Structure formats: structure tokens, C-alpha cells
Amino acid sequence: MRWLPNATAPVVEEARNAAETVDIGQLLRLSHYEWDAAGARRLGRAIRKADGAKLADxxxxxxxxxxxxxxxxxxxxxxxxxxxxxxxxxxxxxxxxxxxxxxxxxxxxxxxxxxxxxxxxxxxxxxxxxxxxxxxxxxxxxxxxxxxxxxxxxxxxxxxxxxxxxxxxxxxxxxxxxxxxxxxxxxxxxxxxxxxxxxxxxxxxxxxxxxxxxxxxxxxxxxxxxxxxxxxxxxxxxxxxxxxxxxxxxxxxxxxxxRGKSKRVLVLDLDNTLWGGIVGDDGVENLALGPGSPVGEAHLAIQLMAKSLRERGVLICLSSKNDEAVALNAIRSHPEMALAETDIAMFQINWQDKAANIEALSKSLNLGLDSFVFVDDNPAERAIVRMAFPQVSVPELPKDVTEWLPVLQSARFFESAGLTAEDKQRAGYYQAESRRAAQLKDFAGHDDYLKSLDMVMDITPFDATGRKRISQLVSKSNQFNLTTIRYSEAEVAQLEADPSMLTAQIRLVDSFGDNGMICVVVARDGEEHLEIAEWLMSCRVLGRRVEEATLDWLVRQAKLRGKAFVTGRFIPTAKNMMVKNHYERLGFSLVDEDSAGATTWVLEVAAYSEYAPPILIKDSISEQR
Structure with a gap:
């Protein structure tokens, strides 16, 4: 596994000590080295002896x-x-x-x-x-x-x-x-x-x-x-x-x-990574890129790999210590560039350290650091990012750039359950979100901005066409996810066929384009209540009042089914605390809380007043009843 740093003799000794003392922090850090069977087994046995509370993450x-x-x-x-x-x-x-x-x-x-x-x-x-x-x-x-x-x-x-x-x-x-x-x-x-x-x-x-x-x-x-x-x-x-x-x-x-921990973002350096040479010193015309030299062809191959990953739904980002105008000029003007500016979801081109830039990208994209892969030619930069954020995958690279591609491809960082049409459009979703953020500055009030988006929410039941994307969204959504219950495609199919279950795949379109499937809801019929079993949403549409529109729809469904209440549960994890107060904010009343912090909430249908956010709802589920 050449993409992992080698476990040198001092590292092996450090691992032995960490295993004996069951130092969880050290064990987690050391797990990112390449271990033989004995070394991996040592880590596993040490973890089995650890206090469960220390393994909560x-x-x-x-x-x-x-x-x-x-x-x-x-x-x-x-x-x-x-x-x-x-x-x-x-x-x-x-x-x-x-x-x-x-x-x-x-x-x-x-x-x-x-x-x-x-x-x-x-x-x-x-x-x-x-x-x-x-x-x-x-x-x-x-x-x-x-x-x-x-x-x-x-x-x-x-x-x-x-x-x-x-x-x-x-x-x-x-x-x-x-x-x-x-x-x-x-x-x-x-x-x-x-x-x-x-x-x-x-x-x-x-x-x-x-x-x-x-x-x-x-x-x-x-x-x-x-x-x-x-x-x-x-x-x-x-x-x-x-x-x-x-x-x-x-x-x-x-x-x-x-378990929703797949890699989704590839962060690339520029100088001596996307191209050979330092653009600020050498100039665009002297960069090694493209046919004619082994080094130029190798850097072009890295770009083609990134472009191919983009087609699979991987977000391509840049993090480079450079003058932004100079770097962007190279991207826009070099005739051998395979990656276009439109292929790049987001970039951080400045003189800050790479760890800070990656953290900024994580916050802007609303994606956890454990979904990032960082590729940089500089061993010092790689070491800094590894130390700051062990959860970021940082492949070790040979000195010879012509050997990079086999190493990166053999790692299979961006494994997935399949490929959907929405995967191929993901970079476009994030670029459209950037344009939305720019338009927000033109409005005095947030509601005026939302009205300008002309949002349309399309609600349909689970079906075979959406099954793969539903399972994918359920698996990958960790933050805005009330229960983090995971469903495989086979289990999604079972939910489709169960008449006691209310299922919804929700898509959102606005003036900037199609956001794709952004929300999944599963609810079951109780004697007097409609019980929300699963409610998750893409963080890309936070602040768009989608959750309020979804609740309006859920309450209407409860009325159609003759239910007096809507109930829901919040099951806490290390990543979903952003929705801890979700039900309270929407007007639910707390009815129970267990020792693990899981809470149960209830909403009285008769007393509910709709939020009516500026979103047009197309509801094929109600039309079918």
C-alpha cells in the first residue's frame, strides 16, 4: 500500500507503547501508517481493550x-x-x-x-x-x-x-x-x-x-x-x-x-502537482504540462484522473500557496490544461498553510474532513496536514511524478456504491450554490432572497428509479440526519412495498438550476400518530426553509390519514448535533429523553399553523390518495 507512509522503526516502537498503554489518540494517528499483518493485528487488539467511551467518535x-x-x-x-x-x-x-x-x-x-x-x-x-x-x-x-x-x-x-x-x-x-x-x-x-x-x-x-x-x-x-x-x-x-x-x-x-464515510473531495496543489514548475517564478509558458516530456505528460495524467473523478461525483478543489490571479491565469490560459475552471468546485489560493485552507474548504462545502483526500508534491505540506487533521487522507507520493498515478489509482480512495445522474452533476450543484451566495448580497432581507429563487419542491414516493440515490443519500448524510439509520438499496425497496410506510424523495429546483434529490423522509402509520422514522437533508440547502416546507407537507399527510399527532425521534451522534433542537424549533414538544440523549417529540396536528415558506410544492403522493 504505497500510498501510506512507511512505518519506520521509531513508529513501530511508538505503536508498541501506544498498544500497551491503550493510548487511543496515538493509536488513531498511527493507524494511518502502512502496517503488516502483525502491526494491524496489534492495533486491533489494543482497541478491543479500550474504554468504549473513548471510542465514541x-x-x-x-x-x-x-x-x-x-x-x-x-x-x-x-x-x-x-x-x-x-x-x-x-x-x-x-x-x-x-x-x-x-x-x-x-x-x-x-x-x-x-x-x-x-x-x-x-x-x-x-x-x-x-x-x-x-x-x-x-x-x-x-x-x-x-x-x-x-x-x-x-x-x-x-x-x-x-x-x-x-x-x-x-x-x-x-x-x-x-x-x-x-x-x-x-x-x-x-x-x-x-x-x-x-x-x-x-x-x-x-x-x-x-x-x-x-x-x-x-x-x-x-x-x-x-x-x-x-x-x-x-x-x-x-x-x-x-x-x-x-x-x-x-x-x-x-x-x-x-456508513456514510466515503471520500468525496479531492484537494489538489498546483505547483509541481497539477503542472511541473512554479508558475509565479517560471511563468505560464515554461510550465511542464502535456505531451513532449515525461514530466509534462505525468502532470497531465493527474489532471485527467481528476476530471474522470469529477464525472463520478467527486468534488475537485484546489489549495495552493500562490497569488490567486497568477494561478487562475495559468488555469485559464495554458493550452494543455485538461482541468477547466468550471471543473473546480472551490479553491483556496493564498499564502496560508494548507491545513487552514482545507479546513476552510470543509466549512464552505459543509462536508466533514474525513471526506477529503489531499494530494501535494511537498512532503512537508503532507506531514502538516496529516498532523493537523488525521482524518484527511493524504497519500504518500514517490519522488518521481511519473509513478504517482499508479499509486493514487491503486488506493481506490473514492470507492462508492454506484453512480447516479446526480453524482455526475454534483460539482455543478456546488457552483450554483456559489452563485446563489453571491446573489444573496443583493437583497436586504433573507426572505426576499428566497422569493427570488423561485423554488419548486417535488415530492414523490420511493421508486426503483430513485432507489440508488436514496440509499446513497441515506448513507452519506451525517449532519442533517435525525436518526442516522442506514438503508441499503434492498431495504429501500422493502420500504417502497410496505403499505404502512410513507416514503418521500424530495427534489428542489430553483432559478439557478436543479439541486437534485435533497431530502429523504420515511414515516410509519401509528394508531393515532404519524411517526417520522427517518428525516435527512443535504446541507447544500440549509437556510432555504426546506425543512419547514417538509413539515407542512408531513402535517397534511397526517391529516389525510386521520392522525392527531406527528411524532419524531432524535438520536444523537458525533456529527448530527446541528439538528439536536430541530423538532423544538419546529414547534414539537419533548415527551421523552433516554440516558443516551435520544429524544422523542410530538406535534399536535389540530393546533399546527403552516409555515408556508416561499416554495411551490408539487406533491404526487397526495394526488395518489
Missing amino acids: LVPVKLLMFANGTAEHLGDILTGTGLRHGLLISSLIIEYENPVAFLARERQRVDDFGPDVVVVNYDCHAFSSSTALADKAAAENLVDRSVARIRSIQEMLSAELGKPVILQTISPDPAESRMHVDRVLVGSYKDVVHRTNSGIADLAGATGGLLLDVASLAEDVGLDSWHSARYRAMAKYGFAPDVSPLYAEHLCRLLAVL
Whole structure:
């Protein structure tokens, strides 16, 4: 994992001391180094001994893993690696068991553990190594049987446990044939494995699940490095112990996606990062960028990578110690620039330190620092940001810029559950928000400004079209989120089909354009009340009175259903305290508060007076009743 700083001998000694004293702050900081299996295991064991109160900032994840071979050793490694991703992982790892038979026999044990996610960790030895050389029909039958087996396991686990299921592709067995002709020979072992992996990937995509591409990881390190014939023969390991930290790292990335801790912002330096040279000293015309030199081509490749990430919904920002006018002139005028100014969501170009600039970007974008990745050629700048904000991912880079791209791509920082149309438009949303902020200055009063926006709120029930985006918004929204209950795509589909549930996906359009889906509400019918089970909103539309318009709509729904009350709960987390007083501010009365600070609120429908903010509501849900 070349993107992580190397754990030198002093760092290893520091980790040993921190593990013995269970120094949580030190352990969290040290988790951002590259550790071998023993080092990651040491971190995991130390965390398991820690006082739970000191781990409150970590997001708990209970992972149930079914493996066809030996996997128990992964538990502590996953816990240690999870620290790097802000996760507190506890594992129940079941080895050599058929999941169906195990659940039938040990269901109570699984229920007592209470998993949040299930991983089907099946390696190549879980599948037949049979071939069907030059027999297309027989080869397809082999593939269909393998994929059908995984499908039956996935469907059973989803139905029985109701939790997200992570599937894995399989890395080929290095002991099987590796002839070049196998790539084109129908029914060869290589052909069957390739098609099986395609079938597993299609299955994950069709069910809205996540996929850990083990085959790709094995390609990164090499097939012979991924597997260990010795450990396979002696202990039935699915992959070599040395690559366990790599496996854990990428599984943790997927768990972070499920827990709303995915990376969403790429912050780039300019000089010797986006281009070669120092623009203030060398001038635009002398920058190394584009075809004609290895250095220029490497910097252009970095820009093309950033542009590609933007198309996936990643926000591209700049942080540079530079004169703003000089830097922007280079961006606008250099003929080889691949990144345009319109590709950049926000920038901080000044003479402040990079940590301060990144903090300013975080506040402006209303996104947590743990969603940031910072790329800078200067080791000193990288060290400063790491020290100031350990939660920011700061990849270690080789001295040779031509080697940067493989390092950055192999890290897979911006893992996601999928891609929606709104992801591709995200940078535009933030740029439009900047224009809104500029227009606000022209109005004496905030309400006059809101009226000028000509806002239209479109409320529709959950449906298959919006399912992926709904699940994504539920997973990623941490601040304006009253309960932080997470729903997978499969669980969103269950809510769609439940007649006792009121579901709403809310979109907002204004004079500056489409804001996309900005709010999700789930409520259930009680005997006398409409109970809000989930209410979350994108922070991009804070201050637009969307929450008031949403409550007006909820109360109307309660009236249509003959309910006397609307109730809601606030469940506190480390990140959602901004909505602690949400219900109180909207006129609800407090009826209960438990020892953990969770509160229950009630609103009397008959006494409610609408807020009627300057937002036109299009309500297809009421029209359907």
C-alpha cells in the first residue's frame, strides 16, 4: 500500500507503547501508517481493550463473514485497519460452514451478535476447477452453476438478516493452467473464472449490493504474491497472510461507504502537482504540462484522473500557496490544461498553510474532513496536514511524478456504491450554490432572497428509479440526519412495498438550476400518530426553509390519514448535533429523553399553523390518495 507512509522503526516502537498503554489518540494517528499483518493485528487488539467511551467518535460496524477456508485471523486486522477509516469493527467470522445450514443451526448466535453487514468471503477453492475445453454450452453450464450458488446464498442472507451483503470476485488458482491460449480458449479455467466473476458482478449490481473485487486486488500485487501455496496446504488460507492488510483496507473502504464515510473531495496543489514548475517564478509558458516530456505528460495524467473523478461525483478543489490571479491565469490560459475552471468546485489560493485552507474548504462545502483526500508534491505540506487533521487522507507520493498515478489509482480512495445522474452533476450543484451566495448580497432581507429563487419542491414516493440515490443519500448524510439509520438499496425497496410506510424523495429546483434529490423522509402509520422514522437533508440547502416546507407537507399527510399527532425521534451522534433542537424549533414538544440523549417529540396536528415558506410544492403522493 504505497500510498501510506512507511512505518519506520521509531513508529513501530511508538505503536508498541501506544498498544500497551491503550493510548487511543496515538493509536488513531498511527493507524494511518502502512502496517503488516502483525502491526494491524496489534492495533486491533489494543482497541478491543479500550474504554468504549473513548471510542465514541468511531462509527461501530458489526461484520458477519462467511468464509470457505481459514479467516479467523482477519478479525483483529479488520479492527486495526478500520481505525484508518473512522470505523470500530467487531467481527463474527464463520469458517468452513454453509451459510444456510449455519443460520438454521445457530440463528440465535447471529441475532445476539446483531450484524450490520454480511461478507461472503469465498475464494477460488469454493468453486469447481472443472473445465470444458472448446465446449461453449458446458462452459456456460459451469458458470451458471457457480453464479447460481452465490445468488442463492446472497438471497437467503438478504431475506433472513435484512442487511447489506458484500460479494467478492474470485482470484484464479495459480496452480491451474496459465497458458496464453487459455485467454481465447472457450471453457478453459481462465475463461470460466472470468465469466464467473462477470456473473457475480452482475448479481451485485442487480441487487444493489457492494462488490469487493478480489480479482483486481490480486492483479495489483500479482497472482503468485496474492496466493500462498504453503499456507493453503497447511491451513487452508484463501490468500497469503502478507496481503491480509490489503484485503482489510479495501473491505474497510466498502464498509465506510455503507456508513456514510466515503471520500468525496479531492484537494489538489498546483505547483509541481497539477503542472511541473512554479508558475509565479517560471511563468505560464515554461510550465511542464502535456505531451513532449515525461514530466509534462505525468502532470497531465493527474489532471485527467481528476476530471474522470469529477464525472463520478467527486468534488475537485484546489489549495495552493500562490497569488490567486497568477494561478487562475495559468488555469485559464495554458493550452494543455485538461482541468477547466468550471471543473473546480472551490479553491483556496493564498499564502496560508494548507491545513487552514482545507479546513476552510470543509466549512464552505459543509462536508466533514474525513471526506477529503489531499494530494501535494511537498512532503512537508503532507506531514502538516496529516498532523493537523488525521482524518484527511493524504497519500504518500514517490519522488518521481511519473509513478504517482499508479499509486493514487491503486488506493481506490473514492470507492462508492454506484453512480447516479446526480453524482455526475454534483460539482455543478456546488457552483450554483456559489452563485446563489453571491446573489444573496443583493437583497436586504433573507426572505426576499428566497422569493427570488423561485423554488419548486417535488415530492414523490420511493421508486426503483430513485432507489440508488436514496440509499446513497441515506448513507452519506451525517449532519442533517435525525436518526442516522442506514438503508441499503434492498431495504429501500422493502420500504417502497410496505403499505404502512410513507416514503418521500424530495427534489428542489430553483432559478439557478436543479439541486437534485435533497431530502429523504420515511414515516410509519401509528394508531393515532404519524411517526417520522427517518428525516435527512443535504446541507447544500440549509437556510432555504426546506425543512419547514417538509413539515407542512408531513402535517397534511397526517391529516389525510386521520392522525392527531406527528411524532419524531432524535438520536444523537458525533456529527448530527446541528439538528439536536430541530423538532423544538419546529414547534414539537419533548415527551421523552433516554440516558443516551435520544429524544422523542410530538406535534399536535389540530393546533399546527403552516409555515408556508416561499416554495411551490408539487406533491404526487397526495394526488395518489
